[in-house]
Amino acid sequence: MTSPMAQVHSAPKEITVPKRQEEEEPDSLVKYFSVVWCKASKKKHKKWEGDAVLIVKGKSFTLKDLEGKDIGRGLAYKFKELEKIEEGHRVMIGGKEVEVMGIISPDDFNSGRCFQLGGGSLAISSSSQAAKKCFSNPFKSVCKPSSKENRPNGFQDCKPRHDPHAQNSLVMSRPDNNHQWMFNKSCSPIVDVVIDPYLVYHLRPHQKEGILFLYECVMGMRVNGRCGAILADEMGLGKTLQCISLIWTLQCQGPYGGKPVIKKTLIVTPGSLVNNWRKEFQKWLGSERIKVFPVDQDHKVEEFIKSPFYSVLIISYEMLLRSLDQIKNVKFDLLICDEGHRLKNSAIKTTTALISLSCEKRIILTGTPVQNDLQEFFALIDFVNPGILGSLSSYRKIYEEPIILSRQPSASEEEKELGEKRAAELTCLTGLFILRRTQEVINKYLPPKIENVVFCRPGALQIELYRKLLNSQAVRFCLQGLLGNSPHLICIGALKKLCNHPCLLFNSIKGKECSSTWDENEERSLYEGLVNVFPADYNPLMFTEEESGKLQVLLKLLAVIRELRPTEKVVLVSNYTQTLNILQEVCRRHGYAFTRLDGQTPVSQRQQIVDGFNSKYSSDFIFLLSSKAGGVGLNLIGGSHLILYDIDWNPATDIQAMSRLWRDGQKHPVHIYRLLTTGTIEEKIYQRQISKQDLSGAVVDLTKTSEHIQFSVEELKNLFTLHESSHCVTHDLLDCECTGDKDHTGDSLEKVPISRNCQLGPHHQKSSSLKPLSMSQLKQWKHFSGDHLNLTDPFLERIRENVSFFFQNITNQSTVI
Ligand SMILES: Nc1ncnc2c1ncn2[C@@H]1O[C@H](COP(=O)(O)OP(=O)(O)OP(=O)(O)O)[C@@H](O)[C@H]1O
Ligand SMILES: [Mg+2]
DSSP states (O other): OOOGGOOOOSSBBEEEEEGGGGOTTTTTOOEEEEEEEEESSSSOOOOOOEEEEEEEEEEEEEEETTTTTTTEEEEOOHHHHHHHOTTTOOETTTEEEEEEEEEEHHHHHTTTTHHHGGGGTOOHHHHHHHHOOSSSSSSSSSHHHHSSSSSTOOOOOOSSOOOSSSSSOOOOOOOOOHHHHHHHHHHOOBOOBBBHHHTTOOOHHHHHHHHHHHHHHHTTTTTTTTOOOEEETTOOOOOOOHHHHHHHHHHHTBBTTTTOOOOOOOOEEEGGGGHHHHHHHHHHHHTTTEEEEEBTTOOHHHHHHOOSSEEEEEEEHHHHHTHHHHTSSSSEEEEEEGGGGGGGTSSSHHHHHHTSSSSEEEEEEEEEOSSSSSHHHHHHHHHSSSTTTOOHHHIIIIIIIHHHHHTTTTHHHHHHHHHHHHHHHHHHHTOOOEEETHHHHHTTOOOOOEEEEEEEEOHHHHHHHHHHHHHHHHHHHHHHOOOOTOHHHHHHHHHHEEEEEEEHHHHHHHHHHSSSSGGOHHHOOOOOTTTGGGGTOOGGOOOOOOGGGGHHHHHHHHHHHHHOTOOOOEEEESHHHHHHHHHHHHHHHOOOOOEEOOSSOOOOHHHHHHHHHHSTTTOOOOEEEEEEHHOOOOOOOOOOOEESSSOOOHHHHHHHHHHHHHSOOSSOOEEEEEETTTTSSSHHHHHHHHHHHHHHHHHHHHHOOOOGGGOOOHHHHHHTTTOOSSHHHHOOOOOOOOOSSSSOOTTTTTTOOOOOTTOOOSSSSSOTTTOOHHHHHHHEEEEEETOOOOOOOHHOOOOOOOEEEEEEEEEEEEEEH
């Protein structure tokens, strides 16, 4: 078959026949060319329509545009012509005329670099390599340091503000020639930018590195012409301090003639952290150096705009949306989005609002890994460095599709290789402006952490009610797979309430009796006959502590902490407001002073409550916290004991809570107690949390809620079983030979590598103490039954009577604080 185009004089020969897969030459060499193309025409002077990549493999060829889309493919019947193809050649293929501009190396194709406009215009700026890690005295300064330190704001001369040669000085990278060419039009002298020694004194090594990284990013020194960065350090590593150091530096200094790089900074953060930012500025820089303006009910954006006094505006995401028009009128030079993983969805209002701000220097702060979903990853990258990965459609074709394809079990060797190379390229490119360090970098500065999983024996009333619930018609229906209206979620909810305290279940039953929706079948059939199990005169307001196994353990625990550590405080966490009410009532009954933060606490009061608790003058013994409602980003270092009263499906919720206490600034060893009711659904949820980790490597992502969980009937059967005779079903599952009668630690040689299910693959991933625990890791924890004779831990000793089993793990045992 000959194409009509083959007749055209002056045009090169069409060498295409329809594609027939089976004709492909398996062993033939693949060649890649950069080409320009246009539709076939008789015109002598071609008007090329675009750049493309031509892939030739034996007789077959594919033509891809720079978005990675196929714009032509087929088989060449004149194999020889394709074989001879080289620079300058013109050929007709697939109805298109192409001119070969150059040869692309397989490496450039596999990595995807050849698709980037200009064949790699995203070149890494040489300065980032040349000037890496020049913390102290990297250059002989052109300008001698100013004799007077701490000059007033805005003073410029060509001397560094601080001595770059001083011991321990932290000097930022110098701009390279390219940077100077672009940004130093007035040929000002180059001046060293030196971090204020006042701050350097406090900085941890990883924070120094982080500041240097942020500086290079926002100055456009890492990727030419791009000024965005993502600081994704794990929780508690001091992302706030790193940003404050950067702001203070850029506001007073700059590499060109010492002229400050920025004037105004916008910090957008969750409402509960607005005041935390203000406090951190004050903590690290005092109130004189920098004037920050936190927006709240009494302090509106207008005030900031009118006053020349303030240089930093701190505002919540919600308030930003409300004041967007005013904010757009201010010229901000630096934008920082705290807990910025919320921008992973580019369609939401917050993201579009922030994108509409013209500020080029953008930083996202997040404690959540950002690489686990390639679409969300794109949104975050595109926010900080717009366009760096091309359009969304080209990103999908060049990176996402090959990467995902290569992870399918059915992927061919070729697909695997391409996917891996593209993933590596993407990591390499984005790694220039994403920094993530794990908690390990800070562990050595933290006190010991003693984690305990405590399996509490259920009370008699709990067991009786539990059995009855499991025998209900509603549960039987679930086990037959009749899950139409999600009755299993109602059953799970009832069992969880019962584990916390039977009175919660009683309230639900009574609530349903009175409500007009009592005709909801599932719920009625679940509660049928349950009231009769409670004593006839049962009054939920007068609940007793013996009715709940966990509550008994909690009370003993509080009493022993009070007795053995009278000055230490406890953070008590539940995910349910009703449970917090019970715990609050218990505090009241026992005369324990408490404070409380939950979803209902006005944002404006949150910081005050946190500060009150952290203060050494506070008389509060207990901080009642709803972790889901507002735990993110809070510092609760005033407490050194954390009790997780109930368990959430999402391990991230608990990890969030744990890292509120065990963080920089904590003075005492931190004790963590996770209370679970033995043999019940709580153990099952815990097992699900940990057993899935080995397989899915689920990451800390707070956005995943229980509604996302799908259950098979098999799983429901397991969930709806009560194991009355086991001391600890979790231990039974571990395949551990011990009987729990002495301290036992599983085979410690069997250290499991921690892997994360990241779409970008395992490269780059470091182990993390904030990753959910896995079954095999739990086996390495010390474990023993409640009947064990010699408990060395005085806190556990006091609660053993109500406890069937313990797991314990100590981190940083040797730290001397
Ligand atoms: N170098 C330091 N020395 C002492 N304390 C520090 C240092 N750096 C940070 N901190 C303190 O550590 C605590 C945690 O810092 P920060 O709130 O910035 O963490 P983060 O990285 O933002 O964590 P999250 O992801 O949980 O928000 C704060 O109380 C902060 O003041
Ligand atoms: Mg933070």
